[in-house]
Each structure stands twice: as structure tokens, then as C-alpha cells.
Amino acid sequence: MSYIILLLIFSLSFGGVKVQERVLPNGVKLILKETRGRGIVSGVIFIKSGTHGEKKRGLTNLTATLLTKGTKSYSSYQIASTFEDYGGSLYASAGDDFIEIGFSTKVEGLPKGLSVIRSILTEPLFSEEDLQREKKNALQTLRSRRERGQELATDALRKLTYKGSNYEVIPLGREEDIKTIEREDLIERWKEVLRSENLVLSLVGDFKTEQVLPLLEETFSLLPGGRYELKTEDVPMREDLIERVKRQGSQATVLCAFDAPNFKGEEYFAFKVLDAVLGDGMTSKLFKELRERKGYAYAVYSTYPTRLASPRLIAYIGTSPEKKEDALKDLIEMVKNAPIEPGDVELAKNKIVGDFLLARQTRLRQAWYLGFFEVMGFGWRMEGKYAEKVNSVSFEQVQEVRKKYLKIHHCVVVEP
Amino acid sequence: MTTLAFTGELKTYKLPNGAKLVVNRREDSEAVALHVWFRVGSIYEDYHQKGMAHFLEHMLFNGSEKYPYGHMDYIVESLGGNLNAGTSKEYTFYHITIAKPYWKQALDVLYQLTQKPLLAEDMVEKEKPIVIEELRRGKDNPTTILWEEFEKLFYKVSPYRYPIIGYEETIQKFTRELLLEFYKNFYQSRNMYLVVVGDVEPEEVYREVLQTFGKEEGKPLPKVDIPQEPEQLENRTKTIRDNRVEKTYWLVGWKVPAVGTKEQYALVVLDQILGNGRTSLFYRELREKGLVYSISTGDFGRPRDNLFFIYATLDAEKLEQVKGRVFELMGSLREALTEEEFQRAKSRIINSEAFNLERVERDAYYIGYSLTVVGMLDYYRYFENNIRSVRREDVLRVLEKYILRKPYSEVIMVPDR
Numbered sequence: 013m014s015y016i017i018l019l020l021i022f023s024l025s026f027g028g029v030k031v032q033e034r035v036l037p038n039g040v041k042l043i044l045k046e047t048r049g050r051g052i053v054s055g056v057i058f059i060k061s062g063t064h065g066e067k068k069r070g071l072t073n074l075t076a077t078l079l080t081k082g083t084k085s086y087s088s089y090q091i092a093s094t095f096e097d098y099g100g101s102l103y104a105s106a107g108d109d110f111i112e113i114g115f116s117t118k119v120e121g122l123p124k125g126l127s128v129i130r131s132i133l134t135e136p137l138f139s140e141e142d143l144q145r146e147k148k149n150a151l152q153t154l155r156s157r158r159e160r161g162q163e164l165a166t167d168a169l170r171k172l173t174y175k176g177s178n179y180e181v182i183p184l185g186r187e188e189d190i191k192t193i194e195r196e197d198l199i200e201r202w203k204e205v206l207r208s209e210n211l212v213l214s215l216v217g218d219f220k221t222e223q224v225l226p227l228l229e230e231t232f233s234l235l236p237g238g239r240y241e242l243k244t245e246d247v248p249m250r251e252d253l254i255e256r257v258k259r260q261g262s263q264a265t266v267l268c269a270f271d272a273p274n275f276k277g278e279e280y281f282a283f284k285v286l287d288a289v290l291g292d293g294m295t296s297k298l299f300k301e302l303r304e305r306k307g308y309a310y311a312v313y314s315t316y317p318t319r320l321a322s323p324r325l326i327a328y329i330g331t332s333p334e335k336k337e338d339a340l341k342d343l344i345e346m347v348k349n350a351p352i353e354p355g356d357v358e359l360a361k362n363k364i365v366g367d368f369l370l371a372r373q374t375r376l377r378q379a380w381y382l383g384f385f386e387v388m389g390f391g392w393r394m395e396g397k398y399a400e401k402v403n404s405v406s407f408e409q410v411q412e413v414r415k416k417y418l419k420i421h422h423c424v425v426v427e428p
Numbered sequence: 429m430t431t432l433a434f435t436g437e438l439k440t441y442k443l444p445n446g447a448k449l450v451v452n453r454r455e456d457s458e459a460v461a462l463h464v465w466f467r468v469g470s471i472y473e474d475y476h477q478k479g480m481a482h483f484l485e486h487m488l489f490n491g492s493e494k495y496p497y498g499h500m501d502y503i504v505e506s507l508g509g510n511l512n513a514g515t516s517k518e519y520t521f522y523h524i525t526i527a528k529p530y531w532k533q534a535l536d537v538l539y540q541l542t543q544k545p546l547l548a549e550d551m552v553e554k555e556k557p558i559v560i561e562e563l564r565r566g567k568d569n570p571t572t573i574l575w576e577e578f579e580k581l582f583y584k585v586s587p588y589r590y591p592i593i594g595y596e597e598t599i600q601k602f603t604r605e606l607l608l609e610f611y612k613n614f615y616q617s618r619n620m621y622l623v624v625v626g627d628v629e630p631e632e633v634y635r636e637v638l639q640t641f642g643k644e645e646g647k648p649l650p651k652v653d654i655p656q657e658p659e660q661l662e663n664r665t666k667t668i669r670d671n672r673v674e675k676t677y678w679l680v681g682w683k684v685p686a687v688g689t690k691e692q693y694a695l696v697v698l699d700q701i702l703g704n705g706r707t708s709l710f711y712r713e714l715r716e717k718g719l720v721y722s723i724s725t726g727d728f729g730r731p732r733d734n735l736f737f738i739y740a741t742l743d744a745e746k747l748e749q750v751k752g753r754v755f756e757l758m759g760s761l762r763e764a765l766t767e768e769e770f771q772r773a774k775s776r777i778i779n780s781e782a783f784n785l786e787r788v789e790r791d792a793y794y795i796g797y798s799l800t801v802v803g804m805l806d807y808y809r810y811f812e813n814n815i816r817s818v819r820r821e822d823v824l825r826v827l828e829k830y831i832l833r834k835p836y837s838e839v840i841m842v843p844d845r
Contacts, residue, residue: 048456049456049782049786050782051782052782052783052786080706081716088706088716089706089707089712092705092706092707093707093772096705096706096707096776097707097772097775097776097779098775098779099775099776099777099778099779099780099781099782099783100779100780100783101705101706116783118779118782144718145716145718148718149721152674152675152721153721155674155675156673156674156675158672158674159569159570159571159672159673159674160568160569161568259672260671260672261567261568261672262564262565262567262568263561263564263565263567263568293501293505294489294501294505294511295498295501295502295505295506300498303558304554304558307554307556307557307558307561308557308561309558309561309565310558310559310561310562310565311562311565330561330565330568331561332560332561332564358506359502359505359506362505362506362507362508363505363506363508365508366505366507366508366509366510366526366527367508367510369458369459369508369527370459370508370509370510370525370527373457373459373786373787373788374783374786374787375786
């Protein structure tokens with residue numbers, strides 16, 4: 013039954029949708045998707061870089077933050093109002109593997125929006141005053157992560173499981189490094205990563221491609237050519253580790269990392285399905301056993317974030333301090349050994365595809381997926397093949413990847 | 429919220445048993461959102477029932493007459509849909525978003541879930557530790573404490589002063605009988621609003637609803653007396669020290685006109701001008717000048733004893749300066765606000781609706797909120813027109829009448845070192 017259902021969702025959601033690709037002479041890749049609606053448009057610019065190779069931790073994040081704070085031609089207010097006046101918005105942020113600049117506006121506001129974006133890319137101000145203020149903000153945000161058990165646990169787990177790679181520190185950075193960041197560092201970092209071959213723009217909206225293409229060419233043709241090479245390295249998991257972090261509070265937070273396959277290759281989809289079987293939604297193993305049967309928690313789940321290197325499955329449970337040791341033991345046990353049946357796999361596949369399709373209701377999310385698949389190396393066409401890929405995973409493949417990967421754990425327990 | 433120009437076909441039906449159904453046919457989506465709203469939340473509870481509306485919401489997922497425990501989640505997730513629910517102080521709602529071909533199965537699940545729950549005794553006991561973990565998870569986060577303390581300070585008489593989740597002591601005492609009584613009072617046709625948004629035929633939805641929700645009998649609703657909050661006569665300040673926080677939180681609020689009244693639309697525009705987005709006055713004058721780490725404004729959209737707030741995070745030593753500046757900026761708005769900037773603020777609100785409504789579940793939420801909380805679909809229907817008709821003078825008048833000339837309540841949370 014589930015197989016038929018999937019096919020039906022699949023044909024409905026992808027039927028007749030046209031996505032076009034243009035590669036500019038300098039190597040910038042444009043991905044365009046026309047939609048019909050109320051005259052709105054969203055886009056995301058991905059710049060493959062992230063925190064890879066940053067010398068001061070937090071530098072890429074500050075660089076991205078300052079992009080929207082002023083350029084030689086536009087003030088921070090003018091930048092914001094260009095998008096907000098049309099009911100949209102603009103953001104820039106740095107992740108582990110890429111910088112992301114996202115925007116939404118009305119189609120009629122797109123020409124103005126793109127001229128602001130061109131200015132952001134090619135002539136950011138990186139003013140000293142803005143830098144000092146945003147440094148202070150970043151430091152405060154970093155310290156404030158202690159306020160929430162889950163954030164504190166995330167930071168500790170990164171240190172434990174990604175030791176020696178750029179993922180060891182969250183993109184926000186490290187206190188001692190942030191303090192030393194200067195304007196010259198920003199200028200240099202931006203020059204380093206803003207390379208046409210690292211840049212992907214995805215645009216989804218109620219436009220006609222032939223009308224927006226000239227505008228996009230004008231915006232992106234003059235960007236510096238070449239490529240910023242990323243040196244990624246995998247940090248292997250060698251042994252079981254458990255670290256304990258003290259924090260006052262009414263709950264303990266348990267966060268565990270398990271080994272997982274790289275996204276390049278067929279194992280990725282089988283592992284996605286495994287992750288959903290274990291920790292996605294109310295029918296998942298973790299939810300049914302640790303919340304519903306054992307009553308340890310309100311929230312328990314797993315995720316399998318897509319990264320360029322050091323892939324991991326992450327499992328979370330928040331529980332009362334007196335239950336934390338049982339919860340930790342059972343969480344590890346469930347991830348590694350909970351019995352899985354063919355029906356679980358079929359159900360998980362439908363969950364993934366359903367969530368994927370429902371998330372794509374907004375143009376911004378559609379643009380994000382297209383660009384994300386491209387910048388990570390799947391190719392944007394994966395957006396159209398994703399459901400099929402997930403659907404073709406077999407029960408046996410799920411069992412195999414589980415046997416192969418879920419052996420070692422790194423855990424953090426934040427406890428009062 | 430939106431206008432008729434945006435929506436396809438807005439059809440409203442009243443069922444013979446008193447339930448109301450609104451269908452918004454939209455051809456621009458492959459997803460369908462189905463919502464069931466009840467006008468009941470934590471303010472409808474008496475003192476011993478604190479947390480019951482929310483606990484009941486959990487209990488409805490624990491099995492129905494047709495679908496045993498676990499089956500409803502299974503049906504929805506195996507069809508690639510999302511099933512969830514939420515409890516507020518005024519309303520409780522249950523919702524599914526799902527691909528178009530499966531809306532009938534989803535409707536049946538929502539019918540069983542809300543109208544045929546088993547509320548079994550052993551499930552009540554199973555659910556208690558889960559809800560208590562939810563409560564502790566909330567308390568683990570200092571900002572939950574901040575908001576709870578704020579409402580406790582702001583409301584002295586109104587039941588808005590109690591937290592939705594209740595207390596461990598009250599939750600532990602819930603029984604099947606107590607829950608059943610609460611359930612029977614509120615989870616019935618005359619207190620129910622159904623909303624379906626998506627590419628569906630409204631008449632067909634109506635027929636399906638008649639065969640499910642329509643079969644239940646409507647009964648008179650119990651009269652619940654929700655005491656009104658008396659006028660606040662002087663400023664109230666509460667300072668909390670918490671050793672988990674690294675910065676200072678400042679939350680200040682005033683009592684303002686109810687959602688859906690003419691004056692509240694002016695308040696929505698005021699909120700946009702002062703604290704919404706990076707073009708707002710407070711963002712420019714406080715966040716971008718390095719006085720605060722963050723600042724925002726908003727109103728609770730309540731149908732009675734509504735509240736407008738300003739929320740900022742900052743360093744403790746800057747609090748007095750920031751407070752002074754906030755009042756100065758509001759006090760000089762009459763001189764500072766140009767007609768052009770005022771018109772732009774209105775356009776920002778109106779234009780953002782197209783983005784808000786991209787997701788069918790968001791659209792359904794606005795309709796459900798208008799029916800259940802505001803008490804009129806016109807709030808959804810004419811929101812844009814109502815914003816359009818706000819004049820600069822209206823905004824300045826609500827600012828002066830309800831904020832500048834009235835006492836405030838504030839909670840300050842500081843690091844305890």
C-alpha cells in the first residue's frame with residue numbers, strides 16, 4: 013500500500029515543474045524555477061566555504077553578519093527596507109559548509125533587490141563601528157548558550173566528536189578568537205571565499221525566466237572568478253566516550269553522536285531512512301520506547317545532518333535528573349539495537365517524503381533545497397529525484413548500514 | 429491574514445449540531461491543511477484543573493473508538509502527513525497537513541481523535557510523567573520563567589496569570605473522571621470550528637464533515653466566568669536573579685484593546701513601526717547603536733485584557749539608559765513619524781501576508797484563530813482593508829492613550845553572580 017501512496021505523492025508534486033540552469037561565463041551557477049501565485053519570489057545564494065579554513069574561529073560568521081549592515085552604496089536601513097517594504101526580508105549567515113544569503117520580495121521589487129545584493133557582494137562596507145558592535149553581540153550570544161542545556165550539550169558534543177576538524181567549534185566561533193578579529197580579517201576572508209565557482213544562486217518565484225535572466229547576469233557576472241578550495245577531513249570515531257557537563261536546571265540533556273555514512277553514495281539514503289525509523293516522529297522507535305513506554309521525556313529524537321565530512325547521527329533526549337542514567341543507557345541501546353521490521357522502513361520512507369514535500373510549500377524553502385543540493389555536491393536535480401531515491405531504499409540496505417555504522421557512540425550529559 | 433482577492437473561494441457552513449466549517453479552496457497547493465479548533469484553553473480551568481486543557485490535548489492522542497492507541501499517528505505518518513496539536517490560554521487545536529489525495533482519511537482521524545477518544549485510566553497514568561517532563565523542560569529554560577513571571581505580575585485577577593501547562597501538583601491529581609467531565613463540557617459541536625484549506629471541493633468537504641463531526645449531538649455550553657482584569661493603577665516591577673543567565677532580560681507591558689477592535693489595528697501598525705523587523709525604530713535606534721542585543725515588540729492578540737509588550741536583552745548596566753531611550757522614542761513619535769514612513773509600515777504588513785499564506789497550514793491557522801478567538805471570520809477576511817484604513821493619528825492616539833499615559837508592568841531578569 014505504501015509504495016502506491018508514495019508514487020502518487022511523487023507524481024503530484026513534481027508533475028510539470030520546470031527548473032532551469034544557467035552557468036555564467038565566470039562559473040556562477042543560476043538555478044531558476046517558475047511558479048504561479050501572488051507575484052512573490054524568494055532566492056538563496058550559497059557560497060561553498062563555511063568555516064572551512066578560517067584562521068580565527070567566528071570570522072566567517074562575522075563576515076556574513078556584516079554583509080547586511082551596510083555597503084558603499086546602501087545603508088543598513090536601505091538594505092533592509094528594500095526587502096521589507098515588499099513584505100519580504102533578507103538574511104545572511106554562516107554555517108559549517110557554506111555561507112547563505114536568503115531573500116524574499118515581490119517580483120516587482122526584484123530589480124531593486126538584486127542591485128542591493130550586487131552591492132552586498134561586491135562592495136560591503138565592513139565598518140569598524142559595525143564590527144565592534146557585532147563582535148560584542150557574537151561574544152554575548154556565545155556566552156548565552158549556557159542558558160540552555162541543549163545548546164551547551166551541542167557545543168560539548170562538537171568538541172568531543174569532531175575534535176581536530178572545523179566542526180569542532182560552532183560557526184559562531186570561539187571567544188578568544190572573536191576578540192582578536194579585525195576589519196582586515198573580514199576583508200580578506202570575503203576576498204578569499206567570494207569566488208564565482210563557489211557560488212550558487214537559486215531563485216523560485218512567480219516570474220518569467222527570460223525576464224529575470226538579464227538582471228541576474230548583471231548581478232553575478234562581475235564576481236571574482238576562480239574557486240576557493242575546501243580542505244575537508246573526516247574525523248573517525250575510535251572509541252565510546254561519555255562526557256559530563258555541569259549546569260543547574262530542572263532537566264538533564266543527553267546528546268549522543270554515532271558514526272554515519274558520507275552523503276556521497278547510495279548508503280546516504282538508506283541511512284536517512286534508518287534515522288527516520290529511529291527518531292523521526294510519533295511512530296519512531298525512540299519516541300515509542302523512551303517517551304511513551306518508559307516516560308523518560310517529552311522530547312526525544314534523532315537527526316542525520318548532511319555535512320561535507322565527518323558524518324554523524326545525533327540523538328537527543330531531555331529528561332529529569334533522576335532518570336538520566338537510565339535514559340542515556342536506553343538511548344544508546346535503542347539506537348544500536350532496537351528491533352527494526354520491514355514495515356518500519358516503509359513507514360519511515362513515507363515520513364521522509366511527506367515531510368520533504370510539505371516543507372517545500374514556500375518558495376524560500378524550495379530555493380533553499382535546490383541550492384543546498386547543488387552546493388553540497390548532489391546536484392540540484394536531486395530535488396526532483398529525492399523522493400524516488402528514498403523510496404528505492406530496501407529493508408536489507410537499512411539493516412546493512414545499521415550494522416556497518418551504529419557501533420561507536422560519543423555522548424554528552426548536561427546535568428545539574 | 430489576508431483579503432478576498434488573495435483567497436480562492438471562502439465557503440462557510442453551519443452544521444445542524446452547531447459546529448462551524450470554513451473551507452478555503454486554493455488551487456496553488458498540493459497540500460491540504462485540516463484544523464479542528466475548540467474554544468477552550470487554560471483560562472477556562474478552575475483552580476484544581478490547572479493544566480487540564482493541555483493534559484487533555486495529550487490524552488486525545490491515546491486511542492479512540494475506531495483507532496487504538498498509536499494507530500492515528502501511524503495512519504497520518506504513513507500517508508506522509510503531519511499530525512499535531514496545540515493548547516493556548518484561549519483555544520486548543522488539532523491539525524493535519526497532508527498531500528491532497530488523503531484529506532478524507534485525515535478528516536476521519538481528526539474526527540476520531542477529537543470526538544471519540546477513549547481517555548483510558550491507564551493512559552492517564554502513562555501520560556503524567558511525559559507532561560511533567562514537558563513542564564520541567566520548560567522550566568529548564570530561563571526565558572520560560574521570565575514570561576511566566578511576567579504574566580503573573582501583569583494579571584492579578586484574570587486567569588491569564590496561570591501557566592498553560594499547570595503545576596506538578598495539579599497534574600498528578602488528574603483522573604479519567606475529571607478529564608471526562610472537562611472533555612464533555614468543551615469538546616462538543618457548539619464549541620467547535622473546522623477549517624480546511626487546500627485544493628478541495630467545499631461541498632464535498634461539507635458532506636464528509638456531516639457524516640463524521642455532523643453525527644455528534646450539540647449541547648448547551650457551560651457558562652464560564654472569566655474575571656476581567658481591573659485597571660492597573662501604578663507601575664509594577666519585579667526583578668528575578670537567575671544564575672543560569674548571562675545577560676539581562678527586560679520585558680515590559682501595558683493593557684491594550686482586544687484583538688479585532690478598531691484600535692487594535694492601529695496597535696498592529698504601531699508594533700510594526702516600533703519593533704518589527706530590521707527597518708523598525710527600536711532596531712535602528714537601539715540594536716544598531718549597540719545598546720541592546722535584541723529588541724522586539726508585539727501584542728498577544730487576546731480577545732480580552734490584551735497586552736502589548738516590549739522585550740529586550742541587554743547588559744544590566746545599560747538598562748536605565750535603554751528604558752529612557754525607549755520612552756523617549758515613543759514620546760517623540762508624534763514629531764518623528766513622517767507620513768511616508770507610516771505608509772511604508774502599513775505596506776510592510778500588507779505585503780507580508782502573501783508570504784505568510786504560502787503554507788496552507790498557516791492560512792488555516794489564521795482562519796481558525798479568527799473564528800475561535802476573535803469570534804468573527806471578518807478578522808481574517810478584511811484584515812488588509814482594516815490595516816489600510818488605519819491613519820497616522822490612530823496610531824499616535826493608541827500609543828498615547830494606552831501606553832504613554834498608563835502604568836506598566838515589567839520583569840527584569842539578571843544574572844545572579
